[in-house]
Amino acid sequence: MPITYHEQKKLFSLAGENTEYIFALDYAGLIKHLYWGDKTSCLDDFDAGFTFEISSNDPSTELTPEEYSPWGGLRYKEPCIKTAFADGTRDLALVYKGHEISGAVVKINLADAHYPLSVTLCYRLIEDLDIIERWAEIANGGQEPVTLQSVASAEFNFKEEDLWQSNVFGHWISEQKMFRERLTPGKKVLESRRGGTGHNHSPYFILDNGADEDHGRVYFGVLAHTGNFKVTFEKTQYRTTRVVIGINDFDFSWQLKKKETFRTPSVFCGCTDKGFGDMSRRLSILALTSIMPENHRGAVRPVLYNSWEATLFNVTCQGQMELAEKAAGLGVELFVIDDGWFGQRHSDKAGLGDWYVNREKFPDGLKTLIEKVNGLAMDFGIWVELEMVNPDSDLYRKHPDWIYNFNNRTPSTSRNQLALNLCNPEVVAYLKGVMVSLLSDNNIAYVKWDVNRPISEPGALNLPIDDQESIWYRHTLAFYDIIETLRAQFPHVAFEACASGGGRIDYGCLMRFDQFWTSDNTDALDRLAIQEGYSYMFPAKAMRAWVTDCPNFIDKRSIPLRYRFHCAMMGSLGIGGNLNKWTGAEMEEAKAFVAQYKEIRNVVQEGLIYRISSIREGHAAVQYVLGGESVLFVFTRGEQFGRELFTITLKGLDPARRYTALIDGFPVEKSGDYFMKAGITLHLPGDYASKLVRITAKT
Numbered sequence: 122m123p124i125t126y127h128e129q130k131k132l133f134s135l136a137g138e139n140t141e142y143i144f145a146l147d148y149a150g151l152i153k154h155l156y157w158g159d160k161t162s163c164l165d166d167f168d169a170g171f172t173f174e175i176s177s178n179d180p181s182t183e184l185t186p187e188e189y190s191p192w193g194g195l196r197y198k199e200p201c202i203k204t205a206f207a208d209g210t211r212d213l214a215l216v217y218k219g220h221e222i223s224g225a226v227v228k229i230n231l232a233d234a235h236y237p238l239s240v241t242l243c244y245r246l247i248e249d250l251d252i253i254e255r256w257a258e259i260a261n262g263g264q265e266p267v268t269l270q271s272v273a274s275a276e277f278n279f280k281e282e283d284l285w286q287s288n289v290f291g292h293w294i295s296e297q298k299m300f301r302e303r304l305t306p307g308k309k310v311l312e313s314r315r316g317g318t319g320h321n322h323s324p325y326f327i328l329d330n331g332a333d334e335d336h337g338r339v340y341f342g343v344l345a346h347t348g349n350f351k352v353t354f355e356k357t358q359y360r361t362t363r364v365v366i367g368i369n370d371f372d373f374s375w376q377l378k379k380k381e382t383f384r385t386p387s388v389f390c391g392c393t394d395k396g397f398g399d400m401s402r403r404l405s406i407l408a409l410t411s412i413m414p415e416n417h418r419g420a421v422r423p424v425l426y427n428s429w430e431a432t433l434f435n436v437t438c439q440g441q442m443e444l445a446e447k448a449a450g451l452g453v454e455l456f457v458i459d460d461g462w463f464g465q466r467h468s469d470k471a472g473l474g475d476w477y478v479n480r481e482k483f484p485d486g487l488k489t490l491i492e493k494v495n496g497l498a499m500d501f502g503i504w505v506e507l508e509m510v511n512p513d514s515d516l517y518r519k520h521p522d523w524i525y526n527f528n529n530r531t532p533s534t535s536r537n538q539l540a541l542n543l544c545n546p547e548v549v550a551y552l553k554g555v556m557v558s559l560l561s562d563n564n565i566a567y568v569k570w571d572v573n574r575p576i577s578e579p580g581a582l583n584l585p586i587d588d589q590e591s592i593w594y595r596h597t598l599a600f601y602d603i604i605e606t607l608r609a610q611f612p613h614v615a616f617e618a619c620a621s622g623g624g625r626i627d628y629g630c631l632m633r634f635d636q637f638w639t640s641d642n643t644d645a646l647d648r649l650a651i652q653e654g655y656s657y658m659f660p661a662k663a664m665r666a667w668v669t670d671c672p673n674f675i676d677k678r679s680i681p682l683r684y685r686f687h688c689a690m691m692g693s694l695g696i697g698g699n700l701n702k703w704t705g706a707e708m709e710e711a712k713a714f715v716a717q718y719k720e721i722r723n724v725v726q727e728g729l730i731y732r733i734s735s736i737r738e739g740h741a742a743v744q745y746v747l748g749g750e751s752v753l754f755v756f757t758r759g760e761q762f763g764r765e766l767f768t769i770t771l772k773g774l775d776p777a778r779r780y781t782a783l784i785d786g787f788p789v790e791k792s793g794d795y796f797m798k799a800g801i802t803l804h805l806p807g808d809y810a811s812k813l814v815r816i817t818a819k820t
């Protein structure tokens with residue numbers, strides 16, 4: 122039985138195919154975490170018992186590994202929930218009231234000992250993936266409002282005192298760079314306070330006790346939330362480790378009115394003893410089978426051309442049509458016009474908010490361009506940045522009060538823009554209206570939704586004073602409401618989440634967008650590291666990757682076209698270079714790569730990823746496997762000291778089957794066992810050398 126309940130012990134077990142998660146009501150009435158690890162056959166031996174205090178300064182509540190610690194009583198650890206009641210009581214005393222088990226879902230009902238406030242801990246087991254979805258529901262059954270001062274999604278307790286945590290760090294053009302560190306005594310916080318998820322860290326935790334790609338215990342949990350998040354790691358005084366993950370409580374509060382329920386974002390968590398690779402593959406299957414928007418989930422991601430780097434704001438109908446012709450000649454299937462098509466948007470100084478077509482650039486609207494693109498057998502896509510406004514725009518001149526700001530403050534501009542107050546229903550209605558017109562009036566198949574600055578001066582003057590600290594989360598909810606409304610009304614349209622590159626890569630967006638723009642950094646060498654970090658938690662199918670021009674606009678580095686294509690072919694292939702400048706030979710080469718990508722893309726987009734070596738170690742080898750098909754990508758920085766051979770032992774093949782690897786055009790036939798033990802040997806001469814090797818099982 123995947124979910125077992127032991128009545129006498131009030132003990133719950135959620136058992137996946139390989140792992141098990143166990144908790145129970147202890148003698149003190151607390152929901153105590155007991156176990157997370159390999160599946161057991163000794164459930165009867167588990168017992169919540171009682172956690173004894175060490176001293177008057179080390180009380181049992183502080184020591185108990187609770188499933189969801191409230192702030193109240195003798196607790197000094199990072200809480201999951203902190204409340205203030207209308208009469209001034211700031212203490213939450215949760216009492217177990219019962220539970221419900223329905224299919225794969227367990228709900229533990231807790232309520233305050235006095236006030237009519239309930240807290241329900243929810244668990245949904247995804248048995249075949251050994252993943253559990255966790256969230257909490259807080260309901261106010263009383264007449265008076267209750268203030269939620271912090272409300273996390275979940276708490277995790279580990280018996281290990283010596284754990285390592287991995288996450289990404291970076292900034293614009295430097296997203297998703299992986300780091301791994303040993304936790305030290307005290308707290309470690311990874312967070313965003315920007316309103317968006319941001320480029321700095323990602324809302325998840327990965328903990329290991331000495332794992333590598335293929336071996337070792339790894340615990341993970343990824344938060345489905347776009348916005349201010351907080352992950353707190355606590356290496357405790359008591360030789361244990363805690364993690365609390367959820368909405369950031371910094372500058373947060375939520376007035377829970379009578380009869381209202383607050384549902385936290387979900388965390389998808391799991392554990393494996395097969396290293397980081399197994400974690401990534403399980404999450405990727407989860408994303409491909411149940412997280413990504415259902416209506417486009419199974420669809421092949423088209424090869425895209427985006428004209429941003431080619432034209433920037435110098436957009437004209439004629440210029441875009443010329444690029445479209447060239448893109449079509451390469452085999453591109455989706456042509457996307459980026460910034461600059463609307464209002465007085467001739468630079469980043471003006472026009473944001475004015476979502477009508479610039480008639481100087483497009484005299485008869487987008488019709489001519491879209492017809493041209495469709496006539497070339499390509500779909501048409503368009504860029505928007507709905508949540509923002511330039512002060513120099515008709516929208517701002519008409520509605521200067523539609524932005525976030527405080528009284529008596531000058532709002533800070535960034536990239537010459539201000540953030541619209543999405544807590545104001547009029548603003549949301551306006552944004553939905555312009556998008557409904559745009560998508561109804563034009564044959565648009567794809568929307569790239571950008572956001573290019575964090576929120577500041579977070580005041581929403583339409584909200585009451587005691588609701589001001591809710592704006593961060595309300596913004597997220599309004600953003601979700603707009604995208605969900607558009608998806609429901611225009612189910613044929615696919616959406617890409619972009620935030621100055623990869624500032625909105627999270628599971629909240631993965632549930633509502635079909636693609637991520639991974640980074641504005643399109644230098645292929647940097648990109649290998651960015652894509653590697655991305656691959657830990659997110660699927661290749663959602664990763665847009667473009668081939669752009671050299672020298673690269675960021676670092677002036679020149680890298681062969683072949684290497685740039687191979688790098689971008691590891692996700693959803695796009696092209697973002699200025700095709701007017703590509704030589705005939707480059708166009709021919711590009712055409713061949715696009716054709717090759719179409720042959721292998723189902724393996725990349727639907728397959729399982731195996732990271733074999735990292736560009737951080739000098740050369741990268743990444744393999745994708747789908748049934749009997751596999752594709753291996755190998756990259757070096759440059760050969761030194763003569764002929765250097767790389768032997769790469771493959772992964773994920775069936776040892777008993779025979780495969781043919783096509784190496785430099787020559788077929789090499791061996792068993793899966795051979796390729797995974799003896800490997801294949803490759804020579805990659807020169808600077809920035811790369812290879813794509815297809816491995817196919819014999820039928």
Ligand code: DGJ
Nearest residue numbers: 429459460619621622641
């Ligand atoms: C930032 C995005 O990341 C770019 O791809 C591009 O869309 C620009 N914004 C346009 O302003």
